[in-house]
Amino acid sequence: MCKKLCGLTSTLNKLTFSLLLTGYKTCPPGWSRQGTKPQHHSLWFITKGKGEVVLNGKRTKLGPGKLIFFTPEMICDKKAFRNHALEFYFVRFSYALAFEEKGMWHFKQAKDVTFPLSGVYTMTNSSAIILLLDQLNSLSKRRGAAVTFQKKLLLQELLLTIAQDFRSQTISGDSKKAIEGTIEYMVDHYKNPITLSDLANIAGLSTSHYSRLFKKYIGLSPIDYLTHLRIDRAKELLVLSDIRIKEVSQTVGYADELYFSRTFKRIVGVSPSQFCDDHKLIPDTVPK
Known part of the structure:
Protein backbone atom coordinates (compact mmCIF):
# COMPACT_ATOMS: atom_id res chain seq x y z
CA MET A 1 0.00 0.00 0.00
CA CYS A 2 2.86 2.36 0.82
CA LYS A 3 4.24 2.26 -2.73
CA LYS A 4 0.79 2.72 -4.25
CA LEU A 5 0.01 5.70 -1.99
CA CYS A 6 3.42 7.37 -2.21
CA GLY A 7 2.95 11.06 -2.87
CA LEU A 8 -0.80 10.89 -2.15
CA THR A 9 -0.87 14.08 -0.05
CA SER A 10 1.16 15.93 -2.68
CA THR A 11 -1.32 14.89 -5.40
CA LEU A 12 -4.39 15.80 -3.33
CA ASN A 13 -2.82 19.17 -2.53
CA LYS A 14 -2.89 20.03 -6.25
CA LEU A 15 -6.63 19.38 -6.58
CA THR A 16 -9.58 21.66 -5.88
CA PHE A 17 -12.92 20.11 -4.93
CA SER A 18 -16.63 20.73 -5.22
CA LEU A 19 -18.95 18.88 -2.86
CA LEU A 20 -22.01 17.59 -4.74
CA LEU A 21 -23.88 15.48 -2.19
CA THR A 22 -23.37 14.00 1.27
CA GLY A 23 -25.47 11.98 3.66
CA TYR A 24 -25.96 8.84 5.74
CA LYS A 25 -27.71 5.76 4.41
CA THR A 26 -29.04 2.53 5.90
CA CYS A 27 -29.55 -0.39 3.50
CA PRO A 28 -31.77 -3.24 4.79
CA PRO A 29 -30.57 -6.87 5.05
CA GLY A 30 -30.36 -8.46 1.62
CA TRP A 31 -30.25 -5.13 -0.23
CA SER A 32 -28.28 -5.20 -3.48
CA ARG A 33 -27.42 -3.22 -6.60
CA GLN A 34 -25.88 -5.00 -9.57
CA GLY A 35 -23.81 -3.71 -12.49
CA THR A 36 -24.09 -0.01 -11.68
CA LYS A 37 -21.71 2.59 -13.13
CA PRO A 38 -21.15 5.71 -10.97
CA GLN A 39 -21.65 9.01 -12.72
CA HIS A 40 -19.45 10.89 -10.24
CA HIS A 41 -16.54 10.31 -7.91
CA SER A 42 -17.77 9.32 -4.48
CA LEU A 43 -16.78 7.62 -1.25
CA TRP A 44 -18.55 5.44 1.28
CA PHE A 45 -17.43 4.91 4.87
CA ILE A 46 -19.03 1.88 6.53
CA THR A 47 -20.10 2.37 10.16
CA LYS A 48 -22.33 -0.66 10.87
CA GLY A 49 -23.31 -4.00 9.39
CA LYS A 50 -21.79 -6.39 6.88
CA GLY A 51 -21.87 -6.58 3.13
CA GLU A 52 -19.86 -6.95 -0.02
CA VAL A 53 -18.76 -4.91 -3.00
CA VAL A 54 -17.44 -6.06 -6.39
CA LEU A 55 -15.48 -3.38 -8.24
CA ASN A 56 -14.46 -4.22 -11.79
CA GLY A 57 -14.58 -7.90 -10.87
CA LYS A 58 -12.69 -7.65 -7.57
CA ARG A 59 -14.77 -8.84 -4.60
CA THR A 60 -14.24 -7.35 -1.11
CA LYS A 61 -16.18 -7.85 2.12
CA LEU A 62 -17.44 -4.74 3.87
CA GLY A 63 -17.73 -3.92 7.57
CA PRO A 64 -17.15 -1.03 9.98
CA GLY A 65 -13.99 0.89 9.13
CA LYS A 66 -14.00 0.07 5.43
CA LEU A 67 -13.62 3.02 3.04
CA ILE A 68 -14.62 2.73 -0.62
CA PHE A 69 -13.74 5.19 -3.38
CA PHE A 70 -15.93 4.87 -6.48
CA THR A 71 -14.87 6.35 -9.81
CA PRO A 72 -16.95 7.06 -12.94
CA GLU A 73 -17.45 4.13 -15.31
CA MET A 74 -16.34 1.63 -12.63
CA ILE A 75 -18.63 -1.44 -12.78
CA CYS A 76 -19.99 -2.01 -9.28
CA ASP A 77 -22.00 -4.70 -7.49
CA LYS A 78 -23.03 -3.81 -3.93
CA LYS A 79 -24.99 -5.73 -1.35
CA ALA A 80 -25.80 -6.09 2.35
CA PHE A 81 -25.56 -9.63 3.71
CA ARG A 82 -28.67 -11.43 4.85
CA ASN A 83 -29.55 -10.62 8.48
CA HIS A 84 -27.22 -7.57 8.34
CA ALA A 85 -28.25 -4.02 7.52
CA LEU A 86 -25.43 -1.95 6.01
CA GLU A 87 -24.96 1.62 7.24
CA PHE A 88 -22.55 4.17 5.81
CA TYR A 89 -21.77 7.83 5.20
CA PHE A 90 -21.46 8.82 1.57
CA VAL A 91 -19.86 11.81 -0.16
CA ARG A 92 -20.17 12.65 -3.85
CA PHE A 93 -17.70 15.19 -5.26
CA SER A 94 -16.04 16.59 -8.35
CA TYR A 95 -12.54 17.97 -8.72
CA ALA A 96 -10.07 19.70 -11.00
CA LEU A 97 -6.34 20.22 -10.90
CA ALA A 98 -5.39 23.78 -9.96
CA PHE A 99 -2.10 24.65 -8.28
CA GLU A 100 0.65 27.26 -8.30
CA GLU A 101 4.29 26.30 -8.64
CA LYS A 102 7.22 28.64 -9.06
CA GLY A 103 4.99 31.55 -10.01
CA MET A 104 2.99 29.61 -12.64
CA TRP A 105 -0.58 28.35 -12.28
CA HIS A 106 -1.51 24.95 -13.73
CA PHE A 107 -5.07 23.84 -14.58
CA LYS A 108 -6.60 20.58 -15.82
CA GLN A 109 -10.11 19.14 -15.89
CA ALA A 110 -10.91 15.93 -13.99
CA LYS A 111 -11.05 13.94 -17.25
CA ASP A 112 -7.36 14.70 -17.72
CA VAL A 113 -6.32 13.89 -14.12
CA THR A 114 -6.70 10.45 -12.55
CA PHE A 115 -7.96 10.62 -8.97
CA PRO A 116 -5.32 8.98 -6.73
CA LEU A 117 -7.74 6.83 -4.70
CA SER A 118 -9.88 3.99 -6.03
CA GLY A 119 -11.26 0.82 -4.46
CA VAL A 120 -11.54 -0.43 -0.88
CA TYR A 121 -9.30 0.54 2.04
CA THR A 122 -9.24 -0.24 5.77
CA MET A 123 -9.08 2.74 8.12
CA THR A 124 -7.66 2.65 11.65
CA ASN A 125 -8.68 6.13 12.82
CA SER A 126 -12.43 5.67 12.33
CA SER A 127 -13.47 8.14 15.05
CA ALA A 128 -11.74 11.10 13.37
CA ILE A 129 -13.21 10.18 9.99
CA ILE A 130 -16.73 9.74 11.39
CA LEU A 131 -16.52 13.12 13.17
CA LEU A 132 -15.71 14.92 9.91
CA LEU A 133 -18.37 13.01 7.95
CA ASP A 134 -20.95 13.80 10.60
CA GLN A 135 -20.09 17.50 10.37
CA LEU A 136 -20.44 17.36 6.58
CA ASN A 137 -23.76 15.59 6.91
CA SER A 138 -25.06 18.24 9.32
CA LEU A 139 -23.98 21.07 7.01
CA SER A 140 -25.72 19.43 4.04
CA LYS A 141 -29.02 20.66 5.46
CA ARG A 142 -27.86 24.31 5.35
CA ARG A 143 -27.26 26.77 2.52
CA GLY A 144 -25.18 29.86 1.88
CA ALA A 145 -21.73 30.84 0.63
CA ALA A 146 -20.11 30.54 4.05
CA VAL A 147 -21.57 27.05 4.52
CA THR A 148 -20.37 25.99 1.07
CA PHE A 149 -16.89 27.22 1.90
CA GLN A 150 -16.93 25.36 5.22
CA LYS A 151 -18.00 22.14 3.48
CA LYS A 152 -15.07 22.44 1.05
CA LEU A 153 -12.66 22.84 3.96
CA LEU A 154 -14.16 19.83 5.76
CA LEU A 155 -13.85 17.68 2.62
CA GLN A 156 -10.18 18.62 2.33
CA GLU A 157 -9.65 17.88 6.02
CA LEU A 158 -11.35 14.51 5.52
CA LEU A 159 -9.03 13.62 2.64
CA LEU A 160 -6.01 14.74 4.67
CA THR A 161 -7.13 12.59 7.61
CA ILE A 162 -7.47 9.61 5.26
CA ALA A 163 -3.99 10.19 3.84
CA GLN A 164 -2.53 10.47 7.35
CA ASP A 165 -4.26 7.22 8.30
CA PHE A 166 -2.60 5.46 5.38
CA ARG A 167 0.79 6.76 6.45
CA SER A 168 0.32 5.80 10.08
CA GLN A 169 -0.43 2.23 8.97
CA THR A 170 3.02 1.96 7.39
CA ILE A 171 4.97 2.89 10.51
CA SER A 172 4.98 1.74 14.12
Whole structure:
Protein backbone atom coordinates (compact mmCIF):
# COMPACT_ATOMS: atom_id res chain seq x y z
CA MET A 1 0.00 0.00 0.00
CA CYS A 2 2.86 2.36 0.82
CA LYS A 3 4.24 2.26 -2.73
CA LYS A 4 0.79 2.72 -4.25
CA LEU A 5 0.01 5.70 -1.99
CA CYS A 6 3.42 7.37 -2.21
CA GLY A 7 2.95 11.06 -2.87
CA LEU A 8 -0.80 10.89 -2.15
CA THR A 9 -0.87 14.08 -0.05
CA SER A 10 1.16 15.93 -2.68
CA THR A 11 -1.32 14.89 -5.40
CA LEU A 12 -4.39 15.80 -3.33
CA ASN A 13 -2.82 19.17 -2.53
CA LYS A 14 -2.89 20.03 -6.25
CA LEU A 15 -6.63 19.38 -6.58
CA THR A 16 -9.58 21.66 -5.88
CA PHE A 17 -12.92 20.11 -4.93
CA SER A 18 -16.63 20.73 -5.22
CA LEU A 19 -18.95 18.88 -2.86
CA LEU A 20 -22.01 17.59 -4.74
CA LEU A 21 -23.88 15.48 -2.19
CA THR A 22 -23.37 14.00 1.27
CA GLY A 23 -25.47 11.98 3.66
CA TYR A 24 -25.96 8.84 5.74
CA LYS A 25 -27.71 5.76 4.41
CA THR A 26 -29.04 2.53 5.90
CA CYS A 27 -29.55 -0.39 3.50
CA PRO A 28 -31.77 -3.24 4.79
CA PRO A 29 -30.57 -6.87 5.05
CA GLY A 30 -30.36 -8.46 1.62
CA TRP A 31 -30.25 -5.13 -0.23
CA SER A 32 -28.28 -5.20 -3.48
CA ARG A 33 -27.42 -3.22 -6.60
CA GLN A 34 -25.88 -5.00 -9.57
CA GLY A 35 -23.81 -3.71 -12.49
CA THR A 36 -24.09 -0.01 -11.68
CA LYS A 37 -21.71 2.59 -13.13
CA PRO A 38 -21.15 5.71 -10.97
CA GLN A 39 -21.65 9.01 -12.72
CA HIS A 40 -19.45 10.89 -10.24
CA HIS A 41 -16.54 10.31 -7.91
CA SER A 42 -17.77 9.32 -4.48
CA LEU A 43 -16.78 7.62 -1.25
CA TRP A 44 -18.55 5.44 1.28
CA PHE A 45 -17.43 4.91 4.87
CA ILE A 46 -19.03 1.88 6.53
CA THR A 47 -20.10 2.37 10.16
CA LYS A 48 -22.33 -0.66 10.87
CA GLY A 49 -23.31 -4.00 9.39
CA LYS A 50 -21.79 -6.39 6.88
CA GLY A 51 -21.87 -6.58 3.13
CA GLU A 52 -19.86 -6.95 -0.02
CA VAL A 53 -18.76 -4.91 -3.00
CA VAL A 54 -17.44 -6.06 -6.39
CA LEU A 55 -15.48 -3.38 -8.24
CA ASN A 56 -14.46 -4.22 -11.79
CA GLY A 57 -14.58 -7.90 -10.87
CA LYS A 58 -12.69 -7.65 -7.57
CA ARG A 59 -14.77 -8.84 -4.60
CA THR A 60 -14.24 -7.35 -1.11
CA LYS A 61 -16.18 -7.85 2.12
CA LEU A 62 -17.44 -4.74 3.87
CA GLY A 63 -17.73 -3.92 7.57
CA PRO A 64 -17.15 -1.03 9.98
CA GLY A 65 -13.99 0.89 9.13
CA LYS A 66 -14.00 0.07 5.43
CA LEU A 67 -13.62 3.02 3.04
CA ILE A 68 -14.62 2.73 -0.62
CA PHE A 69 -13.74 5.19 -3.38
CA PHE A 70 -15.93 4.87 -6.48
CA THR A 71 -14.87 6.35 -9.81
CA PRO A 72 -16.95 7.06 -12.94
CA GLU A 73 -17.45 4.13 -15.31
CA MET A 74 -16.34 1.63 -12.63
CA ILE A 75 -18.63 -1.44 -12.78
CA CYS A 76 -19.99 -2.01 -9.28
CA ASP A 77 -22.00 -4.70 -7.49
CA LYS A 78 -23.03 -3.81 -3.93
CA LYS A 79 -24.99 -5.73 -1.35
CA ALA A 80 -25.80 -6.09 2.35
CA PHE A 81 -25.56 -9.63 3.71
CA ARG A 82 -28.67 -11.43 4.85
CA ASN A 83 -29.55 -10.62 8.48
CA HIS A 84 -27.22 -7.57 8.34
CA ALA A 85 -28.25 -4.02 7.52
CA LEU A 86 -25.43 -1.95 6.01
CA GLU A 87 -24.96 1.62 7.24
CA PHE A 88 -22.55 4.17 5.81
CA TYR A 89 -21.77 7.83 5.20
CA PHE A 90 -21.46 8.82 1.57
CA VAL A 91 -19.86 11.81 -0.16
CA ARG A 92 -20.17 12.65 -3.85
CA PHE A 93 -17.70 15.19 -5.26
CA SER A 94 -16.04 16.59 -8.35
CA TYR A 95 -12.54 17.97 -8.72
CA ALA A 96 -10.07 19.70 -11.00
CA LEU A 97 -6.34 20.22 -10.90
CA ALA A 98 -5.39 23.78 -9.96
CA PHE A 99 -2.10 24.65 -8.28
CA GLU A 100 0.65 27.26 -8.30
CA GLU A 101 4.29 26.30 -8.64
CA LYS A 102 7.22 28.64 -9.06
CA GLY A 103 4.99 31.55 -10.01
CA MET A 104 2.99 29.61 -12.64
CA TRP A 105 -0.58 28.35 -12.28
CA HIS A 106 -1.51 24.95 -13.73
CA PHE A 107 -5.07 23.84 -14.58
CA LYS A 108 -6.60 20.58 -15.82
CA GLN A 109 -10.11 19.14 -15.89
CA ALA A 110 -10.91 15.93 -13.99
CA LYS A 111 -11.05 13.94 -17.25
CA ASP A 112 -7.36 14.70 -17.72
CA VAL A 113 -6.32 13.89 -14.12
CA THR A 114 -6.70 10.45 -12.55
CA PHE A 115 -7.96 10.62 -8.97
CA PRO A 116 -5.32 8.98 -6.73
CA LEU A 117 -7.74 6.83 -4.70
CA SER A 118 -9.88 3.99 -6.03
CA GLY A 119 -11.26 0.82 -4.46
CA VAL A 120 -11.54 -0.43 -0.88
CA TYR A 121 -9.30 0.54 2.04
CA THR A 122 -9.24 -0.24 5.77
CA MET A 123 -9.08 2.74 8.12
CA THR A 124 -7.66 2.65 11.65
CA ASN A 125 -8.68 6.13 12.82
CA SER A 126 -12.43 5.67 12.33
CA SER A 127 -13.47 8.14 15.05
CA ALA A 128 -11.74 11.10 13.37
CA ILE A 129 -13.21 10.18 9.99
CA ILE A 130 -16.73 9.74 11.39
CA LEU A 131 -16.52 13.12 13.17
CA LEU A 132 -15.71 14.92 9.91
CA LEU A 133 -18.37 13.01 7.95
CA ASP A 134 -20.95 13.80 10.60
CA GLN A 135 -20.09 17.50 10.37
CA LEU A 136 -20.44 17.36 6.58
CA ASN A 137 -23.76 15.59 6.91
CA SER A 138 -25.06 18.24 9.32
CA LEU A 139 -23.98 21.07 7.01
CA SER A 140 -25.72 19.43 4.04
CA LYS A 141 -29.02 20.66 5.46
CA ARG A 142 -27.86 24.31 5.35
CA ARG A 143 -27.26 26.77 2.52
CA GLY A 144 -25.18 29.86 1.88
CA ALA A 145 -21.73 30.84 0.63
CA ALA A 146 -20.11 30.54 4.05
CA VAL A 147 -21.57 27.05 4.52
CA THR A 148 -20.37 25.99 1.07
CA PHE A 149 -16.89 27.22 1.90
CA GLN A 150 -16.93 25.36 5.22
CA LYS A 151 -18.00 22.14 3.48
CA LYS A 152 -15.07 22.44 1.05
CA LEU A 153 -12.66 22.84 3.96
CA LEU A 154 -14.16 19.83 5.76
CA LEU A 155 -13.85 17.68 2.62
CA GLN A 156 -10.18 18.62 2.33
CA GLU A 157 -9.65 17.88 6.02
CA LEU A 158 -11.35 14.51 5.52
CA LEU A 159 -9.03 13.62 2.64
CA LEU A 160 -6.01 14.74 4.67
CA THR A 161 -7.13 12.59 7.61
CA ILE A 162 -7.47 9.61 5.26
CA ALA A 163 -3.99 10.19 3.84
CA GLN A 164 -2.53 10.47 7.35
CA ASP A 165 -4.26 7.22 8.30
CA PHE A 166 -2.60 5.46 5.38
CA ARG A 167 0.79 6.76 6.45
CA SER A 168 0.32 5.80 10.08
CA GLN A 169 -0.43 2.23 8.97
CA THR A 170 3.02 1.96 7.39
CA ILE A 171 4.97 2.89 10.51
CA SER A 172 4.98 1.74 14.12
CA GLY A 173 3.83 3.99 16.95
CA ASP A 174 7.32 4.33 18.47
CA SER A 175 8.93 5.22 15.14
CA LYS A 176 6.14 7.70 14.40
CA LYS A 177 6.76 9.46 17.73
CA ALA A 178 10.51 9.51 17.04
CA ILE A 179 10.00 11.13 13.64
CA GLU A 180 7.53 13.68 15.01
CA GLY A 181 10.11 14.50 17.67
CA THR A 182 12.69 15.32 14.99
CA ILE A 183 10.15 17.50 13.19
CA GLU A 184 9.59 19.47 16.39
CA TYR A 185 13.35 19.77 16.76
CA MET A 186 13.70 21.15 13.22
CA VAL A 187 10.88 23.66 13.79
CA ASP A 188 12.55 24.89 17.00
CA HIS A 189 16.17 24.84 15.77
CA TYR A 190 16.06 25.43 11.98
CA LYS A 191 18.39 28.46 12.47
CA ASN A 192 21.17 26.15 13.66
CA PRO A 193 23.33 23.75 11.63
CA ILE A 194 21.47 20.42 11.49
CA THR A 195 22.75 17.27 9.80
CA LEU A 196 21.01 14.04 8.88
CA SER A 197 23.11 12.26 11.51
CA ASP A 198 21.94 14.73 14.16
CA LEU A 199 18.29 13.97 13.36
CA ALA A 200 18.83 10.21 13.24
CA ASN A 201 20.54 10.34 16.64
CA ILE A 202 17.61 12.29 18.10
CA ALA A 203 15.24 9.65 16.70
CA GLY A 204 17.44 6.84 18.04
CA LEU A 205 17.63 5.20 14.62
CA SER A 206 20.33 4.49 12.08
CA THR A 207 20.72 7.19 9.42
CA SER A 208 19.45 4.99 6.57
CA HIS A 209 16.49 3.60 8.53
CA TYR A 210 15.53 7.06 9.77
CA SER A 211 15.66 8.49 6.23
CA ARG A 212 13.43 5.72 4.85
CA LEU A 213 10.87 6.04 7.64
CA PHE A 214 10.80 9.84 7.47
CA LYS A 215 10.15 9.87 3.72
CA LYS A 216 7.52 7.14 4.08
CA TYR A 217 5.72 9.10 6.80
CA ILE A 218 6.17 12.69 5.53
CA GLY A 219 6.71 12.33 1.79
CA LEU A 220 9.99 14.27 1.80
CA SER A 221 13.50 13.40 2.91
CA PRO A 222 14.53 14.91 6.29
CA ILE A 223 16.90 17.41 4.68
CA ASP A 224 14.33 18.41 2.04
CA TYR A 225 11.81 18.99 4.84
CA LEU A 226 14.32 21.15 6.71
CA THR A 227 15.13 23.09 3.54
CA HIS A 228 11.47 23.84 2.83
CA LEU A 229 10.99 24.87 6.45
CA ARG A 230 13.86 27.33 6.17
CA ILE A 231 12.74 28.72 2.82
CA ASP A 232 9.17 29.20 4.07
CA ARG A 233 10.53 31.21 6.99
CA ALA A 234 12.77 33.19 4.62
CA LYS A 235 9.74 34.09 2.48
CA GLU A 236 7.97 35.47 5.56
CA LEU A 237 11.00 37.55 6.52
CA LEU A 238 11.45 38.93 2.99
CA VAL A 239 7.82 40.05 2.83
CA LEU A 240 7.24 41.23 6.39
CA SER A 241 10.57 42.76 7.43
CA ASP A 242 13.20 45.16 6.13
CA ILE A 243 16.30 43.08 6.86
CA ARG A 244 18.78 42.45 4.06
CA ILE A 245 18.97 39.18 2.15
CA LYS A 246 22.28 38.34 3.82
CA GLU A 247 20.65 38.68 7.23
CA VAL A 248 17.67 36.61 6.12
CA SER A 249 20.06 33.92 4.94
CA GLN A 250 21.82 33.80 8.30
CA THR A 251 18.56 33.98 10.26
CA VAL A 252 17.18 30.84 8.60
CA GLY A 253 20.38 28.82 8.95
CA TYR A 254 22.46 29.56 5.84
CA ALA A 255 25.89 31.09 6.45
CA ASP A 256 26.56 31.27 2.68
CA GLU A 257 24.28 33.91 1.10
CA LEU A 258 24.99 32.65 -2.43
CA TYR A 259 24.03 29.08 -1.53
CA PHE A 260 20.89 30.38 0.14
CA SER A 261 19.95 32.35 -2.98
CA ARG A 262 20.47 29.31 -5.24
CA THR A 263 18.42 27.11 -2.93
CA PHE A 264 15.66 29.73 -2.67
CA LYS A 265 15.40 30.07 -6.47
CA ARG A 266 15.37 26.27 -6.95
CA ILE A 267 12.39 25.90 -4.64
CA VAL A 268 10.45 29.14 -5.19
CA GLY A 269 11.29 29.72 -8.86
CA VAL A 270 12.65 33.27 -8.43
CA SER A 271 15.56 34.83 -6.56
CA PRO A 272 15.09 36.23 -3.04
CA SER A 273 15.39 39.81 -4.34
CA GLN A 274 12.79 39.20 -7.06
CA PHE A 275 10.46 37.52 -4.57
CA CYS A 276 10.84 40.50 -2.26
CA ASP A 277 10.04 42.95 -5.08
CA ASP A 278 6.99 40.93 -6.13
CA HIS A 279 5.49 40.38 -2.67
CA LYS A 280 6.74 43.12 -0.36
CA LEU A 281 3.97 44.55 1.83
CA ILE A 282 4.08 48.29 2.28
CA PRO A 283 2.67 49.63 5.58
CA ASP A 284 -0.65 50.81 4.10
CA THR A 285 -1.36 47.37 2.63
CA VAL A 286 -0.62 45.25 5.69
CA PRO A 287 -3.89 43.62 6.82
CA LYS A 288 -5.13 44.91 10.17
